[in-house]
Amino acid sequence: MTQPYRAPCDLIVEPLGPGTVSLAPGPRAYENGRVSPISRGFRGRGRRPDADPGRIPPGQYATDDFPVLSAGPTPHTPLEQWSFTIRGAVDEPVSWSWDEFRRLPSETVTRDIHCVTKWSKLDTTWTGVSIDTLLEDVETSAEYVLAFCDGGYTTNLPLEDVTGGGAWVAYEYDGEPLEPEHGGPARLLVPHLYFWKSAKWVRGLELREDDEPGFWETYGYHDYGDPWKEQRYAGD
Amino acid sequence: MERAALRGRLTWQLASVVELVDETPRVRSLVLDPPEWRGHLAGQHVDVRLTAEDGYQAQRSYSIASAPEDGYLVLTVERLADGEVSPYLVDELRPGDELELRGPVGGYFVWEASDGGPLLLIAGGSGVVPFRAMLRHRAAAGSSVPARLLYSSRSLDEVIYRDELESLGADVRLTLTREQPPGWTGYGRRIDEELLAEVAWPPEQCPLVFVCGPTTFVEVAANALVSLGHEPGRIKTERFGATGGR
Amino acid sequence: MDALDGNAIAGLLVDVFGDEMTAATGVCASCGASGPVAELEVYLQAPGTVVRCRSCSAVLMVLVTARGVTCVDLQGLAKLAR
Numbered sequence: 001m002t003q004p005y006r007a008p009c010d011l012i013v014e015p016l017g018p019g020t021v022s023l024a025p026g027p028r029a030y031e032n033g034r035v036s037p038i039s040r041g042f043r044g045r046g047r048r049p050d051a052d053p054g055r056i057p058p059g060q061y062a063t064d065d066f067p068v069l070s071a072g073p074t075p076h077t078p079l080e081q082w083s084f085t086i087r088g089a090v091d092e093p094v095s096w097s098w099d100e101f102r103r104l105p106s107e108t109v110t111r112d113i114h115c116v117t118k119w120s121k122l123d124t125t126w127t128g129v130s131i132d133t134l135l136e137d138v139e140t141s142a143e144y145v146l147a148f149c150d151g152g153y154t155t156n157l158p159l160e161d162v163t164g165g166g167a168w169v170a171y172e173y174d175g176e177p178l179e180p181e182h183g184g185p186a187r188l189l190v191p192h193l194y195f196w197k198s199a200k201w202v203r204g205l206e207l208r209e210d211d212e213p214g215f216w217e218t219y220g221y222h223d224y225g226d227p228w229k230e231q232r233y234a235g236d
Numbered sequence: 237m238e239r240a241a242l243r244g245r246l247t248w249q250l251a252s253v254v255e256l257v258d259e260t261p262r263v264r265s266l267v268l269d270p271p272e273w274r275g276h277l278a279g280q281h282v283d284v285r286l287t288a289e290d291g292y293q294a295q296r297s298y299s300i301a302s303a304p305e306d307g308y309l310v311l312t313v314e315r316l317a318d319g320e321v322s323p324y325l326v327d328e329l330r331p332g333d334e335l336e337l338r339g340p341v342g343g344y345f346v347w348e349a350s351d352g353g354p355l356l357l358i359a360g361g362s363g364v365v366p367f368r369a370m371l372r373h374r375a376a377a378g379s380s381v382p383a384r385l386l387y388s389s390r391s392l393d394e395v396i397y398r399d400e401l402e403s404l405g406a407d408v409r410l411t412l413t414r415e416q417p418p419g420w421t422g423y424g425r426r427i428d429e430e431l432l433a434e435v436a437w438p439p440e441q442c443p444l445v446f447v448c449g450p451t452t453f454v455e456v457a458a459n460a461l462v463s464l465g466h467e468p469g470r471i472k473t474e475r476f477g478a479t480g481g482r
Numbered sequence: 483m484d485a486l487d488g489n490a491i492a493g494l495l496v497d498v499f500g501d502e503m504t505a506a507t508g509v510c511a512s513c514g515a516s517g518p519v520a521e522l523e524v525y526l527q528a529p530g531t532v533v534r535c536r537s538c539s540a541v542l543m544v545l546v547t548a549r550g551v552t553c554v555d556l557q558g559l560a561k562l563a564r
Contacts, residue, residue, distance in 0.1 A: 036293065036336055037250065039286040041328045044294060045320035061292050071525050071532040073485065073539060116529050118292070152541075196529055216529050219546045220553055233548040246496045283493040297490050341492035343502035344520035451484035473521060474489045 051122060055112055057227035060120040067119060068181045071215065075150035075180075075201050082185060084169060085204035086134060089142040094134075095204075098185070104129045107168065111191035113198070114227040126189050128170030131162045131205070142207035146214060147188050150201040155214035156223060157190060157197055159207065166192060169202060194225040194232070246341065248285065250334040254308060259396045263362060264326045265301060265312045268335060275304055278369035279346035279446070282311065282339030286321055296321045299365040299448075299474075300340060303372035312396060314362040345446065345474045349374055353381035353444050354437050357406075358427070358457050360388045360449025363476065367448065368397050371404040383407065386435045388427050388453070391415040409435050427453070429460035439465035444472075451475040485523040491531055494545060495519070498554045506564035512540035514560070 043049075044061065051062030079098040087093040096104070108127045114120045146156050161167065170189040171178050178184035183200030190197045196216050217223050222231040230236060251270035258264055278300075285295040302310035315326040329335065347355065347370045355374070357367040364387055374383055383406040389395045390413055401408045411423030411431065423431060437443045445466060447457045454475045462468050488495075488504050495503035504520040515537035522542060523534040530546035535558070542558035556562060 036248070036285060036287040037334065038289050039324070039336070040330075040333055042286045042288050042294075042324050044288050044292045045318075045323075047288075047292070049290075061290070067527065069528050071528045071530075072534060072541075073523075216546075219530055219544045219555055220548050221529060221546070245500075246493060281489070281492060297493065338493060341496060341502070342489055342504050342520075343492070344504040344518055345489050451486070473487065475484070475487045476490075477484050477486055 048122075051120075055122055056120050057114055058230045059232075060114055060118055060227065063119045063121055065119070066121060066124075066182065067115070067117075069115065069117065069196075070181070070200070071153060072151050077150050077185070077201070079185060083203065084134070084186070086138055086207065087204060088146075088206035088208050089140050090138050090207055094138060101129065101169075101186075102171070104133055108172075109168065109189075111189075113191050113195050116194040116196055116221065116225070116227075116232050120227075124191075125174050126168065126170040127172035127175075128168040128186065128189060130165065131167045131169070132165065134169070134205075135163060138207075140207045142209055144208045144211045146206040146208055146212050147197075147199040147202050148204055148206060149199050150203055153199055153201070153215050155188075155197050155199045156208075156211055156217055157193070158211075158224070161193065162188075162190060162205070166190065192226070194222075194227050196221065197225055246338050248336055248338045251309065251337055253329055253331050253333045253335060255331055256329065259312060260394050262315045262326070262394070263312060263396050264315075265310050266325060266329065266335070268309045268311065268337070270309055270337065273309060274340075276300055276309075276340035277343075277346040277348060278303060278373040279366045280340035280342045280369075282309070282337045283341065284311070284321065284325070285336045285338075286324060287336070294321050297341070299369070301365045301368045303369050303376050305373065305376035312362065312365045312368070345448070345472050347373070347444070347446065349377035349379035349381065351444065353383065354441060355381055355383040356436055356443040356445045357383065357385045358388075358432075358445065358447045358449075359385065360427070360453035360457075361390070361394070362396060363447075363449035363453070363474070364396050364401075365448075366474065367446065368400070370446070371401070371406050374406070375404050382437075384435070384437070385409065386411070386427065386432075388413055388449070392417050392420075427457050427460070429463060432457065432460050433464055436461065436464065436466070439467070442467065442470060444470055446472050446474075448474040449476070451477060485525055485534070487524055488518070488520040488522045488533065490524055490526060491533070491545075492520075494531060494552070498545060498552050501564075503564065506562055508542060508559050509561040510535040510538060510540055510542060511558055511560040513538040516561075519562075 046063045046065030048062035082098045083095050085095045110125045112122045148154050167190040169186050171186040188199040188202045225231050251268040254269050255267040281297045281299050283297050287293050298311045301312040313325045316322045385408045388411045413426050416424045447454050454473045458473050492504045506519050508519050509516045523536050525532040533543035544555045546553050
């Protein structure tokens with residue numbers, strides 16, 4: 001064996017202004033343009049090779065699992081402190097306590113969901129309140145919404161994508177209260193877009209005239225995120 | 237080797253699987269022969285990548301279990317119940333297969349004989365893997381640095397490298413947290429401040445401490461050490477979980 | 483979900499910085515806490531990799547790999563030095 005690797009100590013980055021970005025070649029197929037060889041017998045966990053291909057968007061893989069994705073610690077907001085708020089381009093912000101929210105008319109829907117990290121899960125069943133219900137008495141000239149969450153996460157969507165029966169604030173998954181790791185007590189559910197738009201631990205919607213990028217959108221993910229058009233990254 | 241060849245390049249390569257060693261019912265060591273290996277430091281990792289027939293890929297990072305002085309590269313992998321890569325590595329991989337990897341990586345959680353000590357290693361479960369590399373390195377280098385390993389395992393059957401650890405010249409203390417065999421004289425409880433006060437050298441001796449295990453284990457052990465008066469800058473930690481590897 | 487730490491992204495950081503970075507020192511721009519990159523909180527299971535301050539949870543680094551290129555945003559760091 002050869003000598004251990006010794007890194008030279010010559011790198012200092014200071015100060016780092018807002019939005020400092022460095023570019024580097026990412027993990028890619030290795031040298032000489034070869035692609036990774038198949039790992040004999042490896043299929044990936046929970047994969048569903050038998051899934052109806054017509055329901056799997058390009059570049060996605062069906063799974064029976066429900067992977068937990070998170071950009072930060074799981075918040076545990078007590079229900080008595082929880083509220084859901086519509087604010088921004090409205091005359092008066094509207095807010096519901098947990099009890100008030102749970103008394104709103106609810107819907108149970110079964111939908112396919114598609115995560116940008118390439119897993120799709122078919123026939124997931126959710127119960128929650130339609131965004132149409134929440135916006136029923138709200139007058140607004142806004143064209144976009146920015147969903148905001150416990151823990152600071154945000155994501156942006158066109159208003160028309162969360163209305164017209166396209167989105168919910170869900171508090172039950174598969175007939176059970178939504179677990180904190182999956183976004184409980186309540187998460188946004190916008191199944192026709194990549195699942196990062198279905199913000200976990202959602203606490204409200206800010207109605208906006210302009211399209212303000214959310215967390216992942218700021219770091220290069222697509223502002224809209226249609227899985228059928230494979231809009232993963234900005235520019236797709 | 238020229239520096240230009242070392243800096244900024246981390247290329248994937250295919251290591252052939254030379255041998256597989258069952259360490260415990262859930263843990264297996266992979267003896268690998270990477271075609272290009274520039275050497276490593278005890279405590280470093282490699283990234284492992286698996287590719288399915290349909291192109292799906294999964295990547296994890298695993299600690300190196302072999303010493304820099306050893307002839308082969310060894311990874312020791314625990315099968316995680318909800319894992320994706322570890323069940324493949326433990327149950328499916330066969331001698332003669334090729335495993336895609338890159339490395340070594342990491343420069344923080346490493347120990348060389350010249351770093352001195354006393355060396356205090358605190359392992360939870362498969363967190364013992366990088367410590368095998370350190371203790372083998374210590375032995376191979378003929379180091380006289382005092383070394384002590386406190387290793388928390390659920391039961392004696394789940395202790396990895398059980399026979400080998402005794403032969404490496406370190407003071408090994410086991411604590412079995414769930415099940416102790418009849419006549420067990422070692423510790424039988426989870427690691428806490430009291431147990432660490434008993435096992436660790438006193439803060440005045442300034443031991444160099446490495447803690448490796450599941451996230452919660454590491455937090456408990458590191459916080460207890462700080463509260464006992466150990467210098468935080470001399471406590472190095474490494475956490476693992478289902479998405480990270482090992 | 484339990485966070486991992488900076489050791490887990492040693493390889494990814496070499497991709498981006500062209501060098502070993504886990505032993506580098508990062509200073510949080512939010513709370514001023516200073517420590518090795520290896521000891522920072524890391525969330526891997528996400529559309530990108532999110533690195534947070536262990537003291538105040540502020541986002542320090544975000545790494546996203548798109549079309550074979552990894553971008554890193556360091557705006558949560560006041561300083562990164564090795």
